[in-house]
Ligand SMILES: CC(C)(COP(=O)(O)OP(=O)(O)OC[C@H]1O[C@@H](n2cnc3c(N)ncnc32)[C@H](O)[C@@H]1OP(=O)(O)O)[C@@H](O)C(=O)NCCC(=O)NCCS
């Protein structure tokens with residue numbers, strides 16, 4: 536089944552509400568209006584009412600099914616500031632808390648934290664750092680996950696689908712973090728009907744090169760195998776050994792993953808971010824994400840290059856992440 540149809544089926548009837556802090560961006564507003572009129576999610580868009588209405592008028596959007604909340608004047612602000620102050624536990628003063636919750640990304644994150652929304656989608660205008668920092672500080676990672684990470688579903692045509700990670704968050708993850716990224720990525724892959732076969736990528740295959748960067752991937756592979764003994768996962772593998780069966784036979788003949796991998800774990804953010812953009816722009820893959828993994832509640836950061844369709848899909852994914860155990 537088509538990925539989006541499958542996600543639509545998964546979230547239909549669940550009435551998940553998703554908050555969009557960038558409510559005056561036409562890409563965001565257009566996607567929110569479509570999601571609401573398709574009956575898939577209940578959007579909460581943030582912004583000054585008149586500013587949101589002006590964009591809607593200009594673009595011909597019908598706002599009837601949307602909830603609009605203004606982070607500058609919302610009645611929940613005092614309660615939110617108190618909850619934020621308590622959650623930051625000494626890392627923000629009461630005055631700082633009151634000011635910070637008026638920032639749309641903090642306000643949206645707090646709605647999710649306080650159970651007033653089931654997820655947040657932002658980042659069409661804001662940088663990744665500004666979008667995800669509130670989630671890292673407030674929503675935090677699930678038990679057993681020390682660092683959140685950002686994955687992309689890479690899709691070409693109807694049936695070719697892979698998961699790449701981390702392409703968005705951890706600049707130079709240590710071996711433990713890399714192992715956790717691999718295990719979380721396998722869980723995310725299942726949400727997209729991918730039966731995960733995880734390759735821990737490197738510029739070396741099974742000892743063909745020696746360097747501290749390779750040692751890190753070897754250690755991460757061993758740690759991930761311990762964390763998830765039943766998961767099909769192997770490393771260290773070059774991309775060709777991971778992906779091309781004939782190359783796998785030459786470079787890693789013993790490996791059950793080499794040549795069949797569909798979840799690709801990059802050793803650092805330089806390779807991960809560059810890698811997904813090359814597949815997207817030269818390989819004509821659609822890149823859906825980044826999908827933040829390992830948080831207590833779903834928050835997604837868009838690429839600033841996202842279009843309305845991307846926003847629509849990422850919002851569906853964010854809603855569907857509520858279904859991950
Ligand atoms: C994600 C990122 C913004 C976090 O950086 P930061 O805000 O400077 O992080 P800090 O070290 O100040 O930590 C801020 C808080 O987030 C937490 N945190 C930071 N990274 C985290 C991670 N990966 N997972 C979970 N928590 C994390 C810290 O523990 C800290 O929490 P605390 O305030 O409760 O103690 C940073 O790693 C980054 O810029 N990554 C690259 C983003 C990027 O440009 N990607 C390419 C485009 S998508």
Ligand SMILES: CC(=O)OP(=O)(O)O
Pocket residue numbers: 662663702703808825837838839840
């Ligand atoms: C994920 C990513 O690279 O985001 P951006 O293009 O906004 O930097």
